[in-house]
Amino acid sequence: MNLEVHNWDLNVQNVQVKVVTSSSVFLIGDNEEITLSSFFDTPPESYIIGSVVPLAAV
Amino acid sequence: MGIRTSRVKHIEITSIIFSGMFNIGDSGIAQPRSKAIAIQQPFAVFSNKTDETFAQFPLFRMKPRWNLSNPKEVHLKTTNHKNTINVQDINITGISQSGITQIGNLDIIDSESRIKHIRKLPGTNR
Numbered sequence A: 001m002n003l004e005v006h007n008w009d010l011n012v013q014n015v016q017v018k019v020v021t022s023s024s025v026f027l028i029g030d031n032e033e034i035t036l037s038s039f040f041d042t043p044p045e046s047y048i049i050g051s052v053v054p055l056a057a058v
Numbered sequence B: 001m002g003i004r005t006s007r008v009k010h011i012e013i014t015s016i017i018f019s020g021m022f023n024i025g026d027s028g029i030a031q032p033r034s035k036a037i038a039i040q041q042p043f044a045v046f047s048n049k050t051d052e053t054f055a056q057f058p059l060f061r062m063k064p065r066w067n068l069s070n071p072k073e074v075h076l077k078t079t080n081h082k083n084t085i086n087v088q089d090i091n092i093t094g095i096s097q098s099g100i101t102q103i104g105n106l107d108i109i110d111s112e113s114r115i116k117h118i119r120k121l122p123g124t125n126r
Helices: none
Strands: A002-007 A011-021 A025-028 A034-040 A048-049 B007-015 B022-025 B027-030 B033-038 B077-080 B084-095 B101-103 B106-121
Touching: A011 A025, A011 A034, A025 B084, A025 B106, B007 B022, B007 B101, B022 B027, B084 B101, B101 B106
Parallel strands: A002 B077, A011 B084, A025 B101, A034 B106, A048 B106, B007 B084, B022 B101, B027 B106, B033 B106
Antiparallel strands: none
16 A cells, blocks of 8 residues: 655644543654554452451551 | 654643653654553552552453454655644643653654552452
């Protein structure tokens, strides 16, 4: 695949972004290669019920 | 890829944490990594023995499974007739966990973030 890019001026007036997080990209400009990966777990793996560290163990 | 000149009039960013990145101008390669264990529990335990380590959880060893069964060959040709980037006003509240904000060229981005959530709830194991 041939991709030909012709750039003239790149003007951005106003942008409001709340959060750029967990391997995300906010780019104003050119790029060639992007690889983004984000790992997280969902319940129930992330729940521990009962075996909570007792306070005395400080 | 051509070089471009970035001109930013006003930009407001409240916080950049956990290998977040903010850049004005061109860069070649960005490769942020971020690993975190987030523990939510109903009370504070101040003990110097950290029971959770990264090695304990397979989440931090997993490999991303990209299905590049038939990767296409891309021939990129860029011509910058004019190479200015003008930015008037940007407002970003937060950049976190391998987040990248760039005004300008960034050739190669390889970013990874891993978060292990643990919620410790009191109660009995039924």
